[in-house]
Amino acid sequence: MTDAYEAYRQKARSWLQSIESEFGREARRGLTEEQDLALGRRYQSAKYAAGYAGINWPEDFGGQGLSHIEKVIFESEEMKFGVPSVYFGISLGMPVPILMRYGPDKEFARERVIKALKGEEIWCQLFSEPSGGTDLAGLRLKAEQDGNGWRLNGQKVWTSWAHYSDYGVIVARTDPTVEKHKGLTYFWVDMKAPGVTVRGIKLAGGDSHVNEVFFDNVRVEDNQRMSPVGGGFAVAITTLMIERYIATDSGGFGPHLDLFVDLAKEVEINGRPAIEDGRIRSAIARNYAMRAGLDSITARAMLMMQAGMEPGPEGSLNKLVAVRSRQKLSELAIDLQGNSGMAFEPHAFVKEDWSASWLNAPTGRIAGGSDETLLNTIAERILGLPQDHRPDKGVPFNQIPA
Amino acid sequence: MSILLDEGQQAIATESRRIIDARENKAKALDLIEASGEYDAAWWDMCREQGWTAVALPEEAGGLGLGLVELGQVAVAVGAGIAGAPFLTSSFGVADALNRHGDQQQKARWLGLLASGDKIGAVAFAEGQNPLPTKPSVTFSDGKLSGTKPAVSAGLHADIAVVLAFDGTKSVLVSVDLSGVERQRINSFDNSRGTADLVFDDSPAELLQADDARRAALEILARQAIITAHEQVGGAEKAMLIARDYANTRKAFGQLIGAFQAVKHRIAELYGLVEIARANALHAAANADGPDLIKNAAAARIAATDAYDTSARDSMQLHGGIGVTWETGLHLHQRRTRTLALEQGNLLFWEDVLVNELAGEKA
Ligand SMILES: Cc1cc2nc3c(=O)[nH]c(=O)nc-3n(C[C@H](O)[C@H](O)[C@H](O)COP(=O)(O)OP(=O)(O)OC[C@H]3O[C@@H](n4cnc5c(N)ncnc54)[C@H](O)[C@@H]3O)c2cc1C
Numbered sequence: 001m002t003d004a005y006e007a008y009r010q011k012a013r014s015w016l017q018s019i020e021s022e023f024g025r026e027a028r029r030g031l032t033e034e035q036d037l038a039l040g041r042r043y044q045s046a047k048y049a050a051g052y053a054g055i056n057w058p059e060d061f062g063g064q065g066l067s068h069i070e071k072v073i074f075e076s077e078e079m080k081f082g083v084p085s086v087y088f089g090i091s092l093g094m095p096v097p098i099l100m101r102y103g104p105d106k107e108f109a110r111e112r113v114i115k116a117l118k119g120e121e122i123w124c125q126l127f128s129e130p131s132g133g134t135d136l137a138g139l140r141l142k143a144e145q146d147g148n149g150w151r152l153n154g155q156k157v158w159t160s161w162a163h164y165s166d167y168g169v170i171v172a173r174t175d176p177t178v179e180k181h182k183g184l185t186y187f188w189v190d191m192k193a194p195g196v197t198v199r200g201i202k203l204a205g206g207d208s209h210v211n212e213v214f215f216d217n218v219r220v221e222d223n224q225r226m227s228p229v230g231g232g233f234a235v236a237i238t239t240l241m242i243e244r245y246i247a248t249d250s251g252g253f254g255p256h257l258d259l260f261v262d263l264a265k266e267v268e269i270n271g272r273p274a275i276e277d278g279r280i281r282s283a284i285a286r287n288y289a290m291r292a293g294l295d296s297i298t299a300r301a302m303l304m305m306q307a308g309m310e311p312g313p314e315g316s317l318n319k320l321v322a323v324r325s326r327q328k329l330s331e332l333a334i335d336l337q338g339n340s341g342m343a344f345e346p347h348a349f350v351k352e353d354w355s356a357s358w359l360n361a362p363t364g365r366i367a368g369g370s371d372e373t374l375l376n377t378i379a380e381r382i383l384g385l386p387q388d389h390r391p392d393k394g395v396p397f398n399q400i401p402a
Numbered sequence: 403m404s405i406l407l408d409e410g411q412q413a414i415a416t417e418s419r420r421i422i423d424a425r426e427n428k429a430k431a432l433d434l435i436e437a438s439g440e441y442d443a444a445w446w447d448m449c450r451e452q453g454w455t456a457v458a459l460p461e462e463a464g465g466l467g468l469g470l471v472e473l474g475q476v477a478v479a480v481g482a483g484i485a486g487a488p489f490l491t492s493s494f495g496v497a498d499a500l501n502r503h504g505d506q507q508q509k510a511r512w513l514g515l516l517a518s519g520d521k522i523g524a525v526a527f528a529e530g531q532n533p534l535p536t537k538p539s540v541t542f543s544d545g546k547l548s549g550t551k552p553a554v555s556a557g558l559h560a561d562i563a564v565v566l567a568f569d570g571t572k573s574v575l576v577s578v579d580l581s582g583v584e585r586q587r588i589n590s591f592d593n594s595r596g597t598a599d600l601v602f603d604d605s606p607a608e609l610l611q612a613d614d615a616r617r618a619a620l621e622i623l624a625r626q627a628i629i630t631a632h633e634q635v636g637g638a639e640k641a642m643l644i645a646r647d648y649a650n651t652r653k654a655f656g657q658l659i660g661a662f663q664a665v666k667h668r669i670a671e672l673y674g675l676v677e678i679a680r681a682n683a684l685h686a687a688a689n690a691d692g693p694d695l696i697k698n699a700a701a702a703r704i705a706a707t708d709a710y711d712t713s714a715r716d717s718m719q720l721h722g723g724i725g726v727t728w729e730t731g732l733h734l735h736q737r738r739t740r741t742l743a744l745e746q747g748n749l750l751f752w753e754d755v756l757v758n759e760l761a762g763e764k765a
Contacts, residue, residue, distance in 0.1 A: 257760075261760055261761055264761075265761065275757070275761050281753055281754060281757040282753050284756075284757050284760060285700070285704055285752070285753035285754075285756045285757055286704065286708075286753075288701060288756060288760060289678075289682060289700075289701040289702075289704040289705040289708075289756075290678060290705070292682055292685070292698075292701040292705075293677075293678030293679065293681045293682045293701070293705050294678065294681075296405060296681035296682060296684065296685040297677065297678070297681045299405060299685075300405050300406060300681065300684075303405065303406045304406065307406065314673075314677040314681070317673075317674045317677060317678070320674065321674055321678065372663070372667070375663075375666070375667040375670040375671070376663070376666070376667070376670075378670040378673055378674070379660075379666035379667065379669060379670040380666075382670075382673065383646050383666075383669060383670065383673060384646070384650065385646065385649060385650065385660040385661075385665075385666040385669065385670075386650070386657070386658050386660050386661040386666075387661065388661060388663065389657060389661060
């Protein structure tokens with residue numbers, strides 16, 4: 001049983017090694033984003049051809065029909081190679097699986113899914129709005145009935161990769177006179193439809209993969225609806241929960257701790273190698289213990305899945321714990337370099353470069369659920385502590401003070 | 403090696419937890435705090451009856467032939483209930499040392515008695531602030547041990563000690579029958595640990611076989627540290643759950659205090675510390691015979707100490723005034739956090755050991 005998974009890992013690793021020179025981190029150095037995206041599309045197509053796309057998806061949707069375990073195994077190997085897969089992460093992670101499950105027209109869905117797997121089409125997720133992201137059910141973008149279809153008016157924000165996207169999934173308010181989460185409906189939209197405007201937002205790190213998206217009288221047909229009218233909130237929650245266990249990185253998607261140890265051996269404090277300084281030693285030891293714990297939690301979750309069990313809820317700790325600590329370790333790594341730590345290479349990889357890691361760490365604590373949201377989830381769902389006081393509970397949406 | 407508990411291991415975990423929960427005796431634990439030199443004899447009888455003294459000892463010595471994973475599960479339960487004495491860990495340490503470094507005669511004489519709990523062991527490596535001195539001040543020559551090992555946990559009650567000593571040229575591991583050895587009881591904030599100075603004065607002792615005695619001592623300490631880490635996890639989890647239950651009962655400003663995020667987020671953070679510590683402890687136990695013993699033990703120890711310290715501290719805070727009373731007994735956890743943090747080497751020690759391993763230096 002376990003041997004079969006080990007064999008799968010070996011096979012995946014040797015395939016990744018075989019394409020590394022074409023798609024790996026070194027091949028990407030110095031590329032513009034457009035070039036990198038084009039490389040990413042070719043990588044995605046190579047992956048499809050080699051049988052590593054849609055690993056746990058049904059075969060009639062172009063997938064491999066394997067289990068979740070093979071998928072996580074592949075992704076944890078893939079992560080080490082620095083391939084250009086970031087453009088497809090959201091697309092294949094949430095909107096496309098939802099289309100597969102809830103898409104009203106199976107033949108259409110099938111065609112989209114396969115094109116998405118090959119990297120030919122990209123999907124985005126249009127949930128968050130200026131009025132609030134954590135409070136998802138508080139969204140305001142309107143969908144109003146128009147003949148046998150709908151008209152969308154309003155604005156989304158923080159939409160990752162919307163500027164490259166062909167399609168998106170969107171939650172809209174169809175009834176403002178009922179409680180906030182009861183008046184929502186879920187659709188898919190064509191991002192090239194008339195009335196859709198995408199405008200990039202430059203992020204703190206200097207790049208801009210998120211966008212504002214404006215909807216000005218955008219027409220959608222009723223067969224683009226993916227939930228009952230007023231039943232959109234449940235599908236939205238399903239979208240967010242679809243991947244219960246994804247490949248994680250106990251380094252918080254920043255540099256490996258070995259790089260910090262190397263740095264601490266190179267630089268000096270008070271004329272002695274920094275690795276001999278107690279403050280640095282303590283930081284290394286604490287980080288190691290934390291990362292090793294998260295790795296063991298992940299390893300245990302994999303074993304549980306292999307044994308046909310549901311992994312424990314402690315898997316939800318990874319992002320919360322790892323990204324915060326990556327942020328602090330990156331600060332320390334910059335400090336260690338003294339004034340020379342101020343030098344900055346804007347195109348450096350986050351997993352290799354402490355400054356890039358540090359500048360981009362704050363987004364990791366917001367995107368995909370803020371620290372505070374994750375703490376609430378742990379407190380309420382795992383520990384059974386009470387919900388927060390919610391003054392808008394039971395109040396029709398249009399009577400909640402703005 | 404697997405870090406999923408099998409059915410037998412799970413049974414040990416739930417059964418030991420059930421037994422300890424059923425016999426919890428807070429009044430007794432509170433009394434022991436003020437009684438210097440005593441331990442909870444009924445608690446120790448329970449450990450012996452349950453066979454917990456035998457869990458990780460070899461079958462040929464009357465043990466159950468299980469390992470640190472199983473003993474670790476017992477230790478989690480023991481930690482949750484606040485152990486009445488330190489002997490499960492200290493006797494294991496001595497048995498482990500004899501088993502690996504003793505001759506047939508030494509093993510035959512002691513292992514069975516340690517497995518049954520008829521005799522108690524103490525491990526005496528530390529001196530002063532140093533958990534593992536490079537040149538111990540206690541000396542061994544001509545089969546005799548001299549000098550003082552200060553503040554040895556279980557030292558007051560132990561029948562045998564394994565000692566790290568200096569023979570004039572190098573460190574050595576020796577075992578010593580404590581029947582004729584002077585012990586000076588130490589009054590502690592956590593008195594049931596039987597802490598005492600062991601004063602050797604030409605005390606007869608036997609050499610154990612170890613090429614590199616300090617390395618052997620570090621490995622013995624590491625295996626003990628893995629057990630202690632489990633005990634800390636048990637204590638940390640218990641203190642966290644006590645806080646959770648209180649937050650689900652106590653009201654202020656018209657709602658349960660658990661509905662305030664300052665309270666619920668703090669408890670959620672404790673959950674994170676406990677689970678990371680648990681994962682490290684289990685990983686270390688499951689791989690105790692592997693090449694990364696020291697690294698794994700250090701990570702387990704660091705995470706577990708952090709978890710228990712924080713959990714006990716925050717649990718008291720979240721109780722308000724009732725949390726700082728003698729009766730409520732949360733201070734039992736507070737006191738135990740420090741004892742467990744010091745026994746088997748403090749955080750500073752394990753941080754250094756770990757970084758030496760990671761940076762490719764020798765410990
Ligand atoms: C890089 C990046 C990519 C993103 N990609 C997408 C995307 O593709 N699609 C999409 O729909 N969204 C996306 N998001 C949006 C993301 O989901 C939201 O930013 C996030 O949910 C937080 O919402 P907000 O920004 O409106 O902050 P708010 O919800 O306004 O939160 C502000 C602060 O208040 C805190 N807060 C809010 N509610 C509570 C509460 N109940 N208890 C305690 N504290 C609370 C938050 O934790 C935060 O610290 C992305 C965000 C980023 C940064």
